[in-house]
Amino acid sequence: MLVLAIETSCDDTGAAVILDGRKILSNVVSSQVTVHQRYGGVVPELASRKHIESVVPIVTEALETAKVTLKEIDGIAVTQGPGLVGSLLVGLSFAKSAAFASGLPFVGVNHIEAHLSAIFLEEKPPGFPFIGLVVSGGHTSLFRMEGFGKFARLGQTRDDAAGEAFDKVAKLLGLGYPGGPIIDELSKTGNPKAIRFPRAVLSKNSLDFSFSGVKTAVVNYIKTHPEPAEGYSKDFIKEIVSSFQEAVVEVLVKKTVQAAQRQGLKRIVLSGGVAANQRLRQRMKEESLDQKLKLYLPSPSFCTDNAAMVGVVGYEYLKRGIRSPLSLNAFSSMPLQ
Numbered sequence: 059m060l061v062l063a064i065e066t067s068c069d070d071t072g073a074a075v076i077l078d079g080r081k082i083l084s085n086v087v088s089s090q091v092t093v094h095q096r097y098g099g100v101v102p103e104l105a106s107r108k109h110i111e112s113v114v115p116i117v118t119e120a121l122e123t124a125k126v127t128l129k130e131i132d133g134i135a136v137t138q139g140p141g142l143v144g145s146l147l148v149g150l151s152f153a154k155s156a157a158f159a160s161g162l163p164f165v166g167v168n169h170i171e172a173h174l175s176a177i178f179l180e181e182k183p184p185g186f187p188f189i190g191l192v193v194s195g196g197h198t199s200l201f202r203m204e205g206f207g208k209f210a211r212l213g214q215t216r217d218d219a220a221g222e223a224f225d226k227v228a229k230l231l232g233l234g235y236p237g238g239p240i241i242d243e244l245s246k247t248g249n250p251k252a253i254r255f256p257r258a259v260l261s262k263n264s265l266d267f268s269f270s271g272v273k274t275a276v277v278n279y280i281k282t283h284p285e286p287a288e289g290y291s292k293d294f295i296k297e298i299v300s301s302f303q304e305a306v307v308e309v310l311v312k313k314t315v316q317a318a319q320r321q322g323l324k325r326i327v328l329s330g331g332v333a334a335n336q337r338l339r340q341r342m343k344e345e346s347l348d349q350k351l352k353l354y355l356p357s358p359s360f361c362t363d364n365a366a367m368v369g370v371v372g373y374e375y376l377k378r379g380i381r382s383p384l385s386l387n388a389f390s391s392m393p394l395q
């Protein structure tokens with residue numbers, strides 16, 4: 059089965075052609091970073107407009123790269139939410155129009171389920187059930203995933219998402235947007251033990267997260283170290299960001315391992331943009347080895363937003379005869395149950 063998948067939930071326009079939910083024939087992503095960079099964050103109105111400009115060329119490119127025409131496609135999958143409603147509506151409206159015009163079945167996909175399913179694009183995917191950590195710019199949640207469409211949420215952030223905290227700290231230090239990859243790179247040569255930022259563990263049994271405290275601690279640290287006339291030194295910046303990153307990573311690793319232990323599961327899957335973080339990947343590998351857990355890490359390009367992961371989920375639903383009506387709407391919030 060050939061699925062055309064479309065993803066426009068935030069600031070990346072993505073289109074992919076996926077064979078049998080596993081094999082990527084094409085996976086095109088057009089990033090809007092240059093549009094939003096100067097504002098230090100995604101401007102929703104600009105994002106929607108850019109998706110409108112990009113969606114047709116990106117889908118065309120995806121079909122051309124896969125060397126197929128719409129006639130050879132068996133179904134269309136599109137991100138329905140959660141995300142920016144204006145952005146989502148562009149992909150959704152395009153998918154509905156293409157489905158209506160071609161008579162193809164189409165199905166709406168939850169963006170969080172798509173992130174959790176990105177691992178199935180890899181050579182040796184996990185079996186079910188597994189513990190899935192979704193850690194991105196909009197989400198930080200732990201799930202027990204029993205199968206496609208079968209989830210139990212074990213914990214989630216009570217305030218900022220981890221990626222959001224990375225982006226805010228980078229903005230505060232004038233490092234650029236998006237902050238995650240910049241902090242990741244700078245931290246490689248920084249001392250993660252330089253400053254002891256708080257680790258929010260919440261109550262002992264809670265698998266929830268909180269990242270606003272560590273962000274505020276960085277703000278306060280900067281306030282007590284006013285910027286000298288010549289600007290902060292690179293070493294000072296590295297100390298802050300690597301210590302901040304360490305605090306975030308430590309909590310993510312600890313709670314994910316705890317979730318696996320409490321659920322009696324051996325398999326752990328990471329997903330979402332922050333799962334591309336090198337320190338998180340390294341610490342998670344070390345801890346999994348220590349605790350005899352089996353860790354599954356998607357390639358970094360499948361961690362950040364892309365349409366291939368939407369194709370994985372779309373295939374699973376279309377295969378079972380699940381269809382969405384042409385009246386399908388987009389939703390900014392769409393919790394997985």
Ligand code: KG4
Nearest residue numbers: 194195196221236238239331332335362363
């Ligand atoms: O999954 P994603 O592409 O979009 C959302 O669904 O949010 O995640 C984007 C987020 C941004 O906050 C970005 O700063 C963060 O993921 N990110 C990273 C890294 N790469 C992307 N954070 C830390 N380290 C990275 N290498």
Ligand code: ZN
Nearest residue numbers: 173194362363
């Ligand atoms: Zn995402």
